[in-house]
Amino acid sequence: MDDLNEFENNDFDLLADIDDDLLDEGDFSESRFIKPRQQKQFPSNYIKFPNAQKLVKKIDLQAKENLFCIVDGSFVFGDFILAFLHYHNIKAVRMDISTLSLSMHNIVGLENFIKKGYIDNLNFLIGYYFYAHERKGLMEALYERLDFEDRLQVSVCRNHMKCITILTDRGNKIVIDGSANLRSSDNLEQFSLEFNPEKYDFITNFNDKLLEEFKTIQKPITNKQILNL
Secondary structure (H helix, E strand, O other), X not given: OOOHHHHOOOOXXXXXXXXXXXXXXXXXXXXXXXXXXXOOOOOHHHOOHXXXXXXXXXXXXXXXXXXXXXXXXXXXXXXXXXXXXXXXXXXXXXXXXXXXXXXXXHHHHHHHHHHOOOEOOEEEEEEHHHHHXXXXXXXXXXXXXXXXXXXXXXXXXXXXXXXXXXXXXXXOEEEEEEOOOOOOOOOOEEEEEEEOHHHHHHHHHXXXXXXXXXXXXXXXXXXXXXXXX
16 A cells, blocks of 8 residues: 555546647657547536436346446546435445545535435545645535534545445445546546445455544544443
């Protein structure tokens, strides 16, 4: 994990960061190598919740079928998580979110779903890079909006994982992982959704250690903890 922070700011569109003048230099007409084709940039009004709703309808919750997806820049990964809970009427008894970045849109959505009873306990596992750059911005909003009724914990460490685990009120153990952060990145992304108790338990055990060692919210000792002293 020591080298992960070196890559924590690598959430970028490679071609978007290259000057068009540099791409135009040289004669590609006689070359084996050709100029990369620029992909269409999606304006923010194309990034809509219904894009995620369309996908959740494809999931057969009864059959517990696993899902693998490649999505484009019109897709907001955080919206998919909320649409999944809403469409299938699922309560997340526990939800862990490891992500490199998130947006105010994600925070407000999670706040609404907690208040509406879709999420009981929420744990964020965030990298140092995002925390350092958003300490006076999105991190303040995250604590202010999501830290109520002792439902939230936030771990900050050298973390570059992009993974969500959900324990549902029906006992399902779900793992959603891939390249996508919670917010839209205007890039091609891939992710998978698995009904996988073994994988869920493995990741949750790992998350518990990070949440304990690198927690940023001091919580009162519970009765269970007192009995185990």
